[in-house]
Amino acid sequence: MIKAVIDLGTNSIKCIIAEIDNNSIRILKQVTFITKLGRKLQKNDELGLEVQEDAIEALKSIQQLCNTLKVEQVVCAGTEALRRAQDSASFLKKIKQQFGWQVYVLSPEMEAKLIFLASSNIIPAGQKAMLVESGGGSTEFIFGYREKFLSYNYFSFGALTLTNKFIHNDPISPEEFNALKDFLKQKLEQTFPEPKNLFSVASGGGATTLASVSLQLAHFEDEAIHNYFLTSEEIKRQVKLYKTLNSEQRRKIKGMQPGREDIILASAVIYQQIATHFNLPGFIISSRGIRYALLQYELKSLN
Numbered sequence: 001m002i003k004a005v006i007d008l009g010t011n012s013i014k015c016i017i018a019e020i021d022n023n024s025i026r027i028l029k030q031v032t033f034i035t036k037l038g039r040k041l042q043k044n045d046e047l048g049l050e051v052q053e054d055a056i057e058a059l060k061s062i063q064q065l066c067n068t069l070k071v072e073q074v075v076c077a078g079t080e081a082l083r084r085a086q087d088s089a090s091f092l093k094k095i096k097q098q099f100g101w102q103v104y105v106l107s108p109e110m111e112a113k114l115i116f117l118a119s120s121n122i123i124p125a126g127q128k129a130m131l132v133e134s135g136g137g138s139t140e141f142i143f144g145y146r147e148k149f150l151s152y153n154y155f156s157f158g159a160l161t162l163t164n165k166f167i168h169n170d171p172i173s174p175e176e177f178n179a180l181k182d183f184l185k186q187k188l189e190q191t192f193p194e195p196k197n198l199f200s201v202a203s204g205g206g207a208t209t210l211a212s213v214s215l216q217l218a219h220f221e222d223e224a225i226h227n228y229f230l231t232s233e234e235i236k237r238q239v240k241l242y243k244t245l246n247s248e249q250r251r252k253i254k255g256m257q258p259g260r261e262d263i264i265l266a267s268a269v270i271y272q273q274i275a276t277h278f279n280l281p282g283f284i285i286s287s288r289g290i291r292y293a294l295l296q297y298e299l300k301s302l303n
Helices: 049-068 080-084 088-099 108-122 159-166 174-191 205-215 232-244 247-251 264-277 290-296
Strands: 002-008 013-021 024-033 073-078 103-105 129-134 139-145 148-155 199-203 229-231 282-286
Touching (some): 002 049, 002 290, 024 049, 049 088, 073 290, 080 088, 108 129, 108 282, 159 174, 159 264, 199 205, 205 232, 232 264, 232 282, 264 282
Parallel strands (some): 129 199, 199 282
Antiparallel strands (some): 229 282
16 A cells, blocks of 8 residues: 655645555655744734645645555644644645545644654663654653653644744844743753653654754755764754854755754754753654654554
């Protein structure tokens, strides 16, 4: 069977298409569209018509790709932007009418379980770990062993929403940077008053972009990024660099994933503050998002 999984995230819409045969999965195509679905949420908790139209155009391209590759099953999942937006129901209705696709809006708990399923095989046997995925609109902390999901914590903000909330100058002003850093520091101290240094995995577009820049990749290379150890010192170096540059200058950095140059500073600061709070030497990077888990599992089996 050829299956497509579409992830409607707050910053990007991603699609993975694979041929599934028994327990074998062969990836045929992966595409990402930076639509910034949640870019107007800060103002009135709505997506807005313009944002919806941008997303529909991206979904049209994905539909054409699905037709070309003769996709037999399409699974669509949405995360924080669709959880928060007051007009998400009408948007999902449009998608159903135009494409025939049902979009499942994941709860924070379901999103955490899928993140864990996608990346838990990185965890060494018998070792407790923390998986962190900071996307455009939310940040998840998942705790568990390789074979066992234990618990999760959830922040209802990510790189896009924090950029919109704190960063109004390009490059960022010292006052804005300090406000962003202090906000994250306080939130981490409140949520994790007794932090423990655990084996840590980071996933999501922000984490993979930081790894791509560290590796100075000319093009995104999934296998080069997956399992890469991104040191806390390297994250600190990138934060220092991004503070001094505007978005156009960041866009030209080797390894920068197109469309992420405007929110990469917030991503880097999120991971820097997490590393500092938990006293981590760095993160193992996973390029496996919830799309990978949904290739293997049906949503109904995870409830």
